[in-house]
Amino acid sequence: MASHKVCAEDPSRQEPAAPGLGSSLASARAGLHASLAPAGEIGCRVVNMRDSLRLFRYICKEGYCYVRWRLGNAAKSLLPGRKPIDDARLAFFGRYILHLACLKRIKGVTCRLSEYDASTEGAGCQALQMMRTMAFARAFGVRFLHTPFELIAHSDRPMHEWVAAWESLFNLGAGEIPCKAEARGVMNLTFYVEEFHACLGNPKRIERLNDSFKAMLPEFQRKYYFNKSPRTTKVLTVAAHIRRNDVSTQEYSYMYTSTAKILEVANAVKSILNAHGVPLSLRFYGQGNIEDFPELSGMDAEFFFNTDPIWTMQELVEIDVLIVAKSYFSIYAGLISDGIKIFEPEPGRWPHLTNLDAWLPCRDDGSIDQAAFERALFPLLQARQDPAIREAGVSGANASIQ
Numbered sequence: 001m002a003s004h005k006v007c008a009e010d011p012s013r014q015e016p017a018a019p020g021l022g023s024s025l026a027s028a029r030a031g032l033h034a035s036l037a038p039a040g041e042i043g044c045r046v047v048n049m050r051d052s053l054r055l056f057r058y059i060c061k062e063g064y065c066y067v068r069w070r071l072g073n074a075a076k077s078l079l080p081g082r083k084p085i086d087d088a089r090l091a092f093f094g095r096y097i098l099h100l101a102c103l104k105r106i107k108g109v110t111c112r113l114s115e116y117d118a119s120t121e122g123a124g125c126q127a128l129q130m131m132r133t134m135a136f137a138r139a140f141g142v143r144f145l146h147t148p149f150e151l152i153a154h155s156d157r158p159m160h161e162w163v164a165a166w167e168s169l170f171n172l173g174a175g176e177i178p179c180k181a182e183a184r185g186v187m188n189l190t191f192y193v194e195e196f197h198a199c200l201g202n203p204k205r206i207e208r209l210n211d212s213f214k215a216m217l218p219e220f221q222r223k224y225y226f227n228k229s230p231r232t233t234k235v236l237t238v239a240a241h242i243r244r245n246d247v248s249t250q251e252y253s254y255m256y257t258s259t260a261k262i263l264e265v266a267n268a269v270k271s272i273l274n275a276h277g278v279p280l281s282l283r284f285y286g287q288g289n290i291e292d293f294p295e296l297s298g299m300d301a302e303f304f305f306n307t308d309p310i311w312t313m314q315e316l317v318e319i320d321v322l323i324v325a326k327s328y329f330s331i332y333a334g335l336i337s338d339g340i341k342i343f344e345p346e347p348g349r350w351p352h353l354t355n356l357d358a359w360l361p362c363r364d365d366g367s368i369d370q371a372a373f374e375r376a377l378f379p380l381l382q383a384r385q386d387p388a389i390r391e392a393g394v395s396g397a398n399a400s401i402q
Contacts, residue, residue: 108144111188112150113150121152123332124333126166134172140208144177145186150163238321239282239283239322240262241322242259260366287305289306360373
């Protein structure tokens with residue numbers, strides 16, 4: 001789990017001093033209102049008995065886990081050779097309770113994965129973690145302070161070169177306040193937001209968080225193109241990202257999509273484009289060898305397997321119609337891309353994707369909604385005919401980020 005390390009510039013100089021300890025729950029909520037929400041907005045105020053019980057259960061359940069965690073770490077500190085366990089979720093809970101009680105205000109957030117989490121999570125996942133933290137900061141009126149990547153899984157070069165390459169590619173720190181090692185009031189927020197939803201006390205706060213993420217997508221795109229420019233191709237590009245190696249029908253099967261289904265989706269897209277006389281180039285990206293995909297043999301397509309991951313990410317971002325894998329790698333590419341994204345919906349996972357523009361779910365048989373695809377296709381074709389339309393999406397990036 002991510003380490004709860006306070007690291008940021010001290011933002012207290014630009015924030016009002018925290019009031020004393022509130023003597024009631026109303027006072028505590030007022031304190032959260034003051035610092036976790038913009039002026040005139042509700043912080044964690046619950047609106048009905050169900051939300052009150054939800055918040056109460058969250059505090060009781062996490063409180064029990066938090067006490068066990070702190071006692072366990074205290075015991076480990078007395079034993080030689082035993083290291084304390086980092087748990088970002090429980091560290092957040094402790095800070096949240098102090099904040100709710102107006103004892104220690106949360107004045108900013110950063111995103112820094114623990115060594116263990118960073119060693120198991122790839123670049124796409126870590127980028128999305130940071131993007132969620134930035135969206136949280138924007139939604140609830142707190143500062144985001146940027147901590148560069150320190151360790152990313154699946155490296156194919158020395159780690160310092162690997163993290164520097166991804167940092168330069170994503171540019172999520174462009175225009176952000178850098179995170180420093182010592183300060184007060186700054187929380188490390190790196191875990192997935194599901195546990196955090198309960199403490200907001202109101203489903204509308206979850207909607208605000210999702211809306212904030214969606215609203216920030218153009219900003220994330222501008223950051224990505226801060227040191228590069230969009231590319232265009234002579235024909236419309238269609239590509240599928242195929243996730244293998246770490247997933248299979250036996251291991252992590254919920255993240256596995258069969259080659260046959262991917263092929264059905266690709267054929268559905270080709271059928272629509274052919275019906276409209278749109279020339280296309282079909283490509284497949286992923287891990288493995290072409291021999292591992294007999295279903296793709298004989299296809300008029302280009303295959304890019306086991307290629308440089310950073311080059312692959314850049315390619316996926318520029319694809320016009322991207323068939324997204326159940327992978328944060330291609331989900332990130334889809335979020336930055338201004339093309340059409342086709343994804344496989346799954347209950348409880350990727351819920352925010354269904355509300356995004358140009359993200360189209362495929363059906364169980366690999367078919368897609370033709371009318372929805374055509375509605376997304378025609379603006380894309382218009383932008384391809386007039387490059388100025390696409391350039392307008394990232395024009396002024398330097399001015400808006402610097």
